[in-house]
Amino acid sequence: MSDHAVLAQAVRAGQRLALARLLSLIENEQPQGEAALGELYPLTGRAYMVGVTGAPGTGKSSLVNELAKTLRAKTYPGLHGSRPPAVAIVAVDPTSPFSGGAILGDRIRMRDLAGDAGVFVRSMASRGSLGGLAHTTSSVADALDAAGFEVILIETVGAGQAEVDIARHAHTTLVIQSPGMGDDIQALKAGILEIADLLVVNKADLPGAENAVRVLRAALDLAGNAGGPAASGGTEARWQVPILQTVATTGQGVEQLVEALLRHREYLQASGLWRERGQQRVAAALDARLRDRLAERWHAAQPDGCYPEMLARVVRRELSPAAAVQEMLGDGPAPDSAARLRAAQAGVRR
Numbered sequence: 131m132s133d134h135a136v137l138a139q140a141v142r143a144g145q146r147l148a149l150a151r152l153l154s155l156i157e158n159e160q161p162q163g164e165a166a167l168g169e170l171y172p173l174t175g176r177a178y179m180v181g182v183t184g185a186p187g188t189g190k191s192s193l194v195n196e197l198a199k200t201l202r203a204k205t206y207p208g209l210h211g212s213r214p215p216a217v218a219i220v221a222v223d224p225t226s227p228f229s230g231g232a233i234l235g236d237r238i239r240m241r242d243l244a245g246d247a248g249v250f251v252r253s254m255a256s257r258g259s260l261g262g263l264a265h266t267t268s269s270v271a272d273a274l275d276a277a278g279f280e281v282i283l284i285e286t287v288g289a290g291q292a293e294v295d296i297a298r299h300a301h302t303t304l305v306i307q308s309p310g311m312g313d314d315i316q317a318l319k320a321g322i323l324e325i326a327d328l329l330v331v332n333k334a335d336l337p338g339a340e341n342a343v344r345v346l347r348a349a350l351d352l353a354g355n356a357g358g359p360a361a362s363g364g365t366e367a368r369w370q371v372p373i374l375q376t377v378a379t380t381g382q383g384v385e386q387l388v389e390a391l392l393r394h395r396e397y398l399q400a401s402g403l404w405r406e407r408g409q410q411r412v413a414a415a416l417d418a419r420l421r422d423r424l425a426e427r428w429h430a431a432q433p434d435g436c437y438p439e440m441l442a443r444v445v446r447r448e449l450s451p452a453a454a455v456q457e458m459l460g461d462g463p464a465p466d467s468a469a470r471l472r473a474a475q476a477g478v479r480r
């Protein structure tokens with residue numbers, strides 16, 4: 131058997147070292163990781179993926195830790211049912227590859243989960259582009275899904291494009307705020323309400339929590355509390371984004387948060403959005419790969435200097451990007467806009 135098939139089999143058999151190795155291969159974009167994931171792909175599509183995002187320091191890691199503990203404390207109908215669900219945590223830190231502090235902090239806080247074989251924690255530091263991070267995070271989540279984790283909690287910082295992309299890969303997205311940070315509607319990052327299925331005011335033990343809830347409520351009302359796209363059939367009631375309060379350091383409000391997550395999961399399934407989001411996730415992964423590979427292949431097939439020359443012509447406004455691509459792909463000669471312009475000017479003078 132080939133190496134990647136052996137690796138895939140070990141992951142399927144529940145071997146944690148094999149899983150850790152597979153995740154490293156995926157993170158480093160090694161072909162062997164892709165190959166092993168290919169073997170495992172038929173096993174994916176079962177996990178409940180939850181994205182957890184919010185500004186730095188709002189308590190995401192603490193809350194994810196508490197969520198995992200609460201999920202592990204009992205059985206949930208629909209999440210395996212006969213035993214507590216297996217939970218994986220992926221902590222993505224796109225801000226800096228050197229944020230050893232944050233990652234070390236995560237490890238320390240997550241220590242109370244150590245020893246529980248039903249929990250797996252993985253920290254990912256940023257490598258290369260943010261877009262690449264969204265890629266590899268998606269593959270890491272797939273690998274954990276194939277390894278049998280029923281709930282996958284994905285923590286990302288902030289609400290930039292990378293986080294939005296990562297959230298798009300989750301079934302449910304939690305946006306975490308803390309008192310004093312979002313007191314001003316203007317300060318609410320654009321896009322945050324669009325991606326939130328649930329809003330959480332963590333650090334509810336600190337002054338200002340009620341005010342933070344009020345501000346979020348007002349912002350949601352302004353936005354019509356749309357809470358993502360309506361169900362495709364249009365018959366289901368729209369999801370009303372709930373605002374919950376938690377104290378991650380004591381676990382207060384976390385059971386209610388788990389209940390809200392499960393309600394959202396049921397809503398997704400009843401409305402058909404579960405399938406729709408799953409398909410979107412697969413389509414996004416497929417499109418991204420296809421684009422990458424086609425561009426790679428094209429570059430490899432070109433004589434040196436062809437692309438820079440085309441780029442220079444576009445920069446000089448001799449060609450539009452669309453016309454340049456047409457010419458580069460050999461779809462007939464591109465209309466030479468400079469020549470056409472000269473012809474047009476000549477026409478005007480005539």
Ligand SMILES: Nc1nc2c(ncn2[C@@H]2O[C@H](COP(=O)(O)OP(=O)(O)OP(=O)(O)O)[C@@H](O)[C@H]2O)c(=O)[nH]1
Pocket residue numbers: 185186187188189190191192193232235287332333334335336376377378379380
């Ligand atoms: N008072 C109070 N402090 C909290 C609460 N939750 C978290 N903290 C503290 O807030 C700090 C940041 O918590 P983290 O869980 O690391 O927050 P984070 O959002 O994961 O931070 P980054 O990953 O660095 O963005 C820590 O010192 C926590 O102990 C809470 O509910 N109340």
Ligand SMILES: [Mg+2]
Pocket residue numbers: 190191192232236285
């Ligand atoms: Mg964190």
